[in-house]
Amino acid sequence: xxxxxxxxxxxxxxxxxxxxxxxxxxxxxxxxxxxxxxxxxxxxxxxxxxxxxxxxxxxxxxxxxxxxxxxxxxxxxxxxxxxxxxxxxxxxxxxxxxxxxxxxxxxxxxxxxx
Amino acid sequence: xxxxxxxxxxxxxxxxxxxxxxxxxxxxxxxxxxxxxxxxxxxxxxxxxxxxxxxxxxxxxxxxxxxxxxxxxxxxxxxxxxxxxxxxxxxxxxxxxxxxxxxxxxxxxxxxx
Numbered sequence: 001x002x003x004x005x006x007x008x009x010x011x012x013x014x015x016x017x018x019x020x021x022x023x024x025x026x027x028x029x030x031x032x033x034x035x036x037x038x039x040x041x042x043x044x045x046x047x048x049x050x051x052x053x054x055x056x057x058x059x060x061x062x063x064x065x066x067x068x069x070x071x072x073x074x075x076x077x078x079x080x081x082x083x084x085x086x087x088x089x090x091x092x093x094x095x096x097x098x099x100x101x102x103x104x105x106x107x108x109x110x111x112x113x114x
Numbered sequence: 115x116x117x118x119x120x121x122x123x124x125x126x127x128x129x130x131x132x133x134x135x136x137x138x139x140x141x142x143x144x145x146x147x148x149x150x151x152x153x154x155x156x157x158x159x160x161x162x163x164x165x166x167x168x169x170x171x172x173x174x175x176x177x178x179x180x181x182x183x184x185x186x187x188x189x190x191x192x193x194x195x196x197x198x199x200x201x202x203x204x205x206x207x208x209x210x211x212x213x214x215x216x217x218x219x220x221x222x223x224x225x226x227x
């Protein structure tokens with residue numbers, strides 16, 4: 001079946017602009033995660049959605065970052081007033097359930113803030 | 115704080131040899147561990163996972179070993195192939211957590227032909 005898809009694959013923006021990144025999880029997966037990966041680094045947790053529960057936003061680095069998940073499926077990560085330090089690969093993952101279930105990752109969105 | 119770290123940043127092996135990638139985790143309460151492979155320009159790809167009630171788990175050419183006494187995790191790749199060249203990440207998850215994974219910095223595996 002289809003895996004996790006993300007769009008756009010690459011995004012170049014100017015400092016101060018807003019960007020939206022999209023994630024389509026694997027069909028039937030109830031949990032969705034966003035991570036950020038800076039160049040040559042490991043993955044940093046950002047936010048987690050599980051069903052209709054309130055999202056875990058504990059990893060969001062600032063209030064410029066927000067995310068939503070509509071209809072329990074597609075998710076959008078929004079970064080407002082982008083800064084150069086926001087440049088990174090933003091990865092989305094989904095799993096059947098939370099906690100101890102395999103997370104499957106999408107290809108990521110490479111964001112470059114000039 | 116909580117962290118997962120890798121002992122070596124780069125591992126170079128000869129094609130056909132076995133590879134061992136090591137990982138240390140800091141939280142003894144972690145109950146789920148997973149290894150990912152990430153090729154350049156791609157997202158992490160699941161390799162193998164293990165729960166804390168196990169010491170060893172085998173896949174097709176991979177084996178994960180968990181030593182809870184010293185909080186150590188390793189990934190063994192048998193008969194390493196050029197296609198195994200990638201960055202390997204270990205990650206841990208805490209019980210009762212939302213399921214978010216805590217990742218290490220990664221080990222680069224280079225396979226020499």
